[in-house]
Amino acid sequence: MSQLPMEQPILIPSNLPSIFDSILTLLLTIVLPLLALHLIHHDYQSFLRLGPGGTPSTPTGYLKIKLLSILSLRDPLRPLPIPPHFRPQTGHLRTLPKRRGPRPIIAGIAPQRQQSQRSSPSTYAALVARLRLLAQEPRNMLLERTSCFEKHSSGLFARTPITRTCGGEICHAHPSDGSMHLTLHPADVKVVIEAGWGERHPLARGGWFRRFVPREFVLVYAPREEADLEVLMEVVGAAVWWVSGLDVKGRGGEGDGEGERRREADVGEIRKAREENECWSCRVHGCGRRTVEGMVDDA
Template sequence: MRACVHDYHGWLNLGEGGLPYNVGGWVIQWILKLTMAKRNTIDIECYARPLPADLTEVEKRRNTIKHLGPLLQRLGSRPKVAHWVIPHRQVREKPPSRSLIQVSACRHAFQSLANERQHVATICTSVLERHGSGLFVLDSTKAPAVAVQSRGEITHFHESDWSAHATLSYPDCEEVIQKGWGERHGLSGSLLPLGYTLLYAPESEADVQVVQSIMAAAVEFMTGETGAREGSVENCEYTI
């Protein structure tokens, strides 16, 4: 019982995200973890497996298009990720003094990406996290089949630790994981799209640029369009 209480308080310390912020949410998390979660979240073999037979040829090709260019290898070892699957968070020490600059850079990168892609994507409250901002496909008719699982959500930052999630094409997932910039979500390929990926929190402004480029690749995959147009993002009109 003491171990359960300790685990529950550790889960609460992650902050809110995706599930009710109470004992019920903690129990649901453990049910999902024990019945559906993958243990090896840096395995990339899953992306080479045959795609579901019910996908059209267009959808199959869409999942195998590479949008990212070659990434630099991320410096240092992979950060520790909490063992709970929801919320899916990086375990970090208290942010260093430079984190104010980092936070500002992350927010600016997210808003800039949204402004550049405002013709295909829009910002509203994350449906996966149930709070905070997420970037969504603007036109659901152009979204891939996996958008149904994410309810049109493309990517979001977590303001608790500034890690992020993004839904990527399979080759882009491989690039991100192999170069040390992220890992699979434990529920990817079951409750969540197979390409749903955790992006580690940036440790520098250069890292922020890399994460922004990965998010941009997610936008291209989820909207089917490339390139940027200047503009502003006002509200969310996406429905699915």
């Protein structure tokens, strides 16, 4: 009876693990950098698609924003705290109706833009008309000038600001989406967020970040219809009150008296509350006497 031949053992080259290590190292060396470059390129293109804003649309501007994003607000829907010593403790808004539907998608820091639920051209034109109506009423003591923050669209400025923003800027609208940036009393920021009409700017942290935007800087979502526009003008009225001390109630100001429009108690309290805050100088923001641009430019 013949014996079956014994199976020969499979011999594995002793250098095979090192070959695998070399191949893996080569793949990681080539693939990971290419993947990283692809992701950076895609992110940079997304930055460019936000359009012109306060930050130049350049690689340097992109790098600046990416570095700032590391320290930006993680929850822009968290209301701004009001210190116990802050005066006045209450803002201009008492309540706002709840905004219908979900919040829009927001992208970017500077520029910060709304990606969904944008204004139609006619709705944005109506918003611009309402803002200009405020500026055209002499008793409001407002100016329309190139935004100190955006530098590519117009904004409303207080002739005699009592709250220090960049050059006295109150608000500016974005032609690309219809949203607005404005500065509000912290209590009004809370009302706007809780009613679903806006959110804090990612850099609105106060302290060192004041060189970029005020601590009370807010993005208000674009109006979608006439009802939205009415609410937004109430918010604009609150911004005018906070920066200039004027109570315009979001209207052109017709039919009301000077006593109703500038409430000295409010002006005194706001001015006192801001005395020790960091100055918002045009030197820091690079703003100044610029050529006036229409709010509908570059739409």
